[in-house]
Amino acid sequence: MRYVQWVPVVLAITIALATGTEAQAGYCGAASYNCCPTEACAPCGNYMTAKSCCGPQYKTVKETVYDCKVEQCTKTVYDTVIEKIPCKTVKNVYETRYRDVCYTACVPKINTCYKTVNYTACKPVYTTRYKTISCKICKPVWKTCYKTVNYKVRKPIYKRHYRTVSYSVCKPIYDKCYKTVPCTTYKTVPETRYRDVCYTVCKPVQEWHTVDVQCGEWKTVTEQVPVSTCVPSCSVPCADNACTTNCGPSGGCCTKTVCRRVWCPKTVQKKVCTTRYCKEIKRKRVPYTVCKRIPQCGTRRVCHTTVRYVKQQVCKRVPYTTVCYTEQCCTKQVPVRSCTWVKQCVQKRIPYTTCRYVKECRTKTVPVRSCTMVKETRTKKVPYTVCRKVECCTYKTRTRCVPRTVTYNVTRRIPRTVCRKVPVDTCCTPEPVCCEPSKGCCLFDIFK
Numbered sequence: 001m002r003y004v005q006w007v008p009v010v011l012a013i014t015i016a017l018a019t020g021t022e023a024q025a026g027y028c029g030a031a032s033y034n035c036c037p038t039e040a041c042a043p044c045g046n047y048m049t050a051k052s053c054c055g056p057q058y059k060t061v062k063e064t065v066y067d068c069k070v071e072q073c074t075k076t077v078y079d080t081v082i083e084k085i086p087c088k089t090v091k092n093v094y095e096t097r098y099r100d101v102c103y104t105a106c107v108p109k110i111n112t113c114y115k116t117v118n119y120t121a122c123k124p125v126y127t128t129r130y131k132t133i134s135c136k137i138c139k140p141v142w143k144t145c146y147k148t149v150n151y152k153v154r155k156p157i158y159k160r161h162y163r164t165v166s167y168s169v170c171k172p173i174y175d176k177c178y179k180t181v182p183c184t185t186y187k188t189v190p191e192t193r194y195r196d197v198c199y200t201v202c203k204p205v206q207e208w209h210t211v212d213v214q215c216g217e218w219k220t221v222t223e224q225v226p227v228s229t230c231v232p233s234c235s236v237p238c239a240d241n242a243c244t245t246n247c248g249p250s251g252g253c254c255t256k257t258v259c260r261r262v263w264c265p266k267t268v269q270k271k272v273c274t275t276r277y278c279k280e281i282k283r284k285r286v287p288y289t290v291c292k293r294i295p296q297c298g299t300r301r302v303c304h305t306t307v308r309y310v311k312q313q314v315c316k317r318v319p320y321t322t323v324c325y326t327e328q329c330c331t332k333q334v335p336v337r338s339c340t341w342v343k344q345c346v347q348k349r350i351p352y353t354t355c356r357y358v359k360e361c362r363t364k365t366v367p368v369r370s371c372t373m374v375k376e377t378r379t380k381k382v383p384y385t386v387c388r389k390v391e392c393c394t395y396k397t398r399t400r401c402v403p404r405t406v407t408y409n410v411t412r413r414i415p416r417t418v419c420r421k422v423p424v425d426t427c428c429t430p431e432p433v434c435c436e437p438s439k440g441c442c443l444f445d446i447f448k
Contacts, residue, residue, distance in 0.1 A: 202277035
């Protein structure tokens with residue numbers, strides 16, 4: 001409601017400012033004068049004064065801004081150029097040559113002779129002896145005990161499962177095609193030829209020889225053979241073809257007649273016919289066939305196979321195994337070995353070696369070298385230098401400066417002034433704006 005009361009006042013002042021000096025007399029004489037007295041500039045507590053003091057204000061600020069401008073400039077640059085100037089000179093070239101020079105050299109000739117020298121050598125003779133030593137040793141005595149140990153074992157349990165896997169298979173499809181191909185065939189033409197062949201013939205020759213043949217005949221011989229047992233009246237067996245004295249008068253050993261066949265060898269001469277073969281070389285003409293191959297051009301149909309692949313989905317069952325472990329308690333006997341040391345006296349024989357030297361006369365062959373100087377003519381190459389003059393072309397270096405124009409870019413900064421408004425927030429008691437006493441204060445300046 002407070003703002004609504006001040007709306008007619010604000011509108012009246014706005015209309016007065018817009019219409020100029022002629023319309024200022026209609027507002028109770030307040031705007032009829034250009035200036036007001038000094039007392040009217042005292043601060044008052046109305047709304048317009050508070051609004052002009054605490055509201056946002058703007059002030060104009062001048063700011064210098066630099067614009068960049070690129071300009072092309074030229075300058076002269078001097079390049080240093082090196083020139084080569086040919087110059088003919090004469091220089092000395094030295095060559096090394098060789099000539100043969102004969103000289104006499106004394107060459108040492110070493111002769112080696114050998115002479116026999118007697119000397120005495122000390123030959124070592126080693127003898128091994130033994131001595132008995134008593135010593136104490138600690139002998140270990142091991143004792144094995146067993147203790148029960150519990151432990152856990154993870155026992156695997158395997159299960160077999162199957163899963164279906166689909167995969168692509170390229171199935172080949174074979175197609176038979178025929179094409180005509182030029183080919184060369186060979187026709188075989190037989191031809192009969194003859195050649196001389198040597199062959200060997202074995203000719204039989206009969207010969208008669210007298211040969212001693214071992215032969216014989218079987219004859220029947222009668223012999224008396226003693227019987228191995230006595231007659232029933234004698235209880236003791238016979239020995240050495242005689243009866244023992246224990247037999248009675250009617251008892252005793254007896255013999256029997258045996259017939260056996262005996263082979264009687266004899267030598268008989270017989271004529272034997274032997275046949276031996278003598279080799280004889282003969283010749284004969286043997287026909288043989290030679291085949292000639294005559295080429296003939298023709299065509300033939302060749303079958304060739306083309307392959308194309310067709311993708312096909314195939315499913316198969318793939319086995320796989322799963323493992324699960326089950327803990328199981330087990331017991332085992334673990335051997336525990338304990339060792340105790342027992343002292344024991346032991347005698348042992350220790351070998352030791354003694355050495356003595358025995359003098360021995362020996363003979364050795366010592367080489368004796370003698371040197372004699374022998375004169376010998378040799379040839380050596382002696383170098384000497386030959387100088388000759390050779391014309392050559394050398395180059396001298398000269399430096400000169402060559403000017404050239406170079407274009408380069410230069411960036412210039414051109415200043416210019418830009419005005420912009422900057423908001424200034426001031427909330428304080430405004431100072432009274434007063435004119436000079438002679439001029440007074442304009443109403444327009446108060447509400448500016």
